[in-house]
Amino acid sequence: MLRRIGNPDVAKALANIVWLGLERLTQIVVAIAISGLLARYFGPDAFGKWQYANTLLLVLSPITWVCGAEILVPTIVDRASTGLGSVLGSAFVLRMAVSALALAATWGWIAFGHLDPLVGAMLAGLAVTMLFREPLVGVINAWLQSMTYSKPQLATSMVTAIVKALLVYALVRAGAGFASFGWLWALEAAAIGGVLVLYYMRRHGGTLGWHFDGRLFRRFASAGTVFWVGLICMYLFLKLDRLMLERYISFADLGRYSAAQQLNENWITLALMLAQTIAPAFVYRVQDAALLRRNIVRLVAMTAALMIGGAIVLDLLAGFIITRVFGPDYAGAIDIFRWAVWLSVPAGIEAIGNLVVLKYQAKFVLLAKWLLALAVAFVVDWIAIPRLGGHGALIGLAAGYLAAASVNLYYIRFRLRA
Template structure:
């Protein structure tokens, strides 16, 4: 079993690592092919879609996987999977509707309009089909998912490379590459599932739908808050600065997002053995402190490296047209290093499995982020957005540190597991 878990984790980390590398390459080609202004239109559309996609995160793997593990019967698993997929599809449709409503209200640039509608299509594919991934996770068998996702990722990369080499600078054409990736991945996942679970579709059971919705509501709200936090600054900044400046800031945040993703990958790889395996809360809390210290040092070292090599990185990835990104990256790198500590401390929250604490944390961070961005961005433009980003990350860190402190005063001395 340990060998199987290790192989499963290796596939997950490989997929995530290749995804980071391909993502960096794709963004670099997008920026170079489109230039700062058209790239800004693409990034603005992507920000709209990312926020709207949170509607499809209902009934996540955190809710489905434990139930699947406890269900030995394929028929019971199929019944649960189809109802969870139905919930996710309803959320995805609501998310796509939100995109349309926002576009009608804001009336953005035509490129952003078309691109947002294209980038929104993956919302309808990714989360509903992603229930198959949860099914594989419950069996500790992520290899097929990783292969399917990497296959679809290769398609996106191939389309983007083709457009880049051909000198095509049409924003919706690049958006179509992301849409094709999601459609192919969803089709392959569903095909894999139907071949191994050739059971008839069950009748809809409304009590089960209500139960799944209620069980995942708090986590859903938390994830929605997180999504809004990630891109709220860009929604405000787009109308506050020239388009080229917005493109420079968006390019900077792409690098910051990939830097922060390193912390997530590290935590996902280390936490099971270092924290989740500890039945006593005191032991888990102690190891979380060590993890936070180590990841904090790594984050600072990474931030210093990014700051010192910012000019080289920006010119390598984006070219001379994005020179304004250099100084922004130097500041943003250190703001992102705060996330390394926050992500490490958040492992304790995951270990304790207390959805209300997640919701409170991200609700506080969202409120602070909205206030900071609304105050700072209109006055200071891109620098205000960077300051708001730093304040948001620091707030998240302080919330996680507060949870870590309060957990030390827990009278039982061991983690309480919520019933899922």
């Protein structure tokens, strides 16, 4: 074991995992702190509009994820010594073009008055993040991933997240307009992108050295399309509850529901962190089918036990957590939160099963899974939300997660059959 840890590649991977964990925990703490500040400052109605604007952004953002890491990182590794500039330059042009079109379409949608005025004003600033997240941050982060060295990006994200929290506090104390907060998210994305560009240039003799290659551009535009559409479906599924609730409940009630779900989503993120941490050693590097099956069973059992234990604690502390983070005006979110935390169990099990799908690059399984989850959630939401409100939306999410986990189980049994 000591010899393995002494191996430079293993040591580098372990350091990367530590930085990833620190960055995720920092983001979770900062997100909760910012949400608590804004919830108290905005009040339930405006906070509901803020959360709805963020939901729309998170549904639109996956459009910019064309040429994902599963395509870009291996290409960088193959051309690291000869064609790195053309790889990064071509990926940047493709992602910037798609992001600019997505931003223009979003601003056009806002300008034509299809959204509540305050929601539109908030989204106008938030949407600018699309110009920086994938074209700059995403491309340079893929280069860092190819070296198993994400520390620069993760450290920058932690620092800018803390600075953003301080700026949010300053704007709250200054009594700033509600719409102005969206531009802080755009400023954060631009700062991260700028720092990473400077870091890349420092590592390459002070120049960027990116250039456009038409063949690579066309390859990137077509490769990974199935994964891309699958991810779009996944994020639409994750935010479908708030998109459909907006039609049936007030923004104040949506704000209370979103407050509960934001805390719950940070809790579910732990399941994804767990999956990302253990995947290389227990799934990706295991070639024997029988051993892989045993590992998956053990990982599912461990994840289920962790999620159930955590859900019990959060259920018991729901009232204390909601009132301390968001204030007494959000007492209506307590019951939603108590039920929502149990979604972590199917979400965690799905995340473990998804590792096998990713290991074998089963892109059509991924697409089919999230299409099914989206369809199931939509049907359940359509029936349950008008009758049960927020609780109906939780039932829709649970049904979607179970559908996705069922597809994972079927694929695992098919792929790892004896």
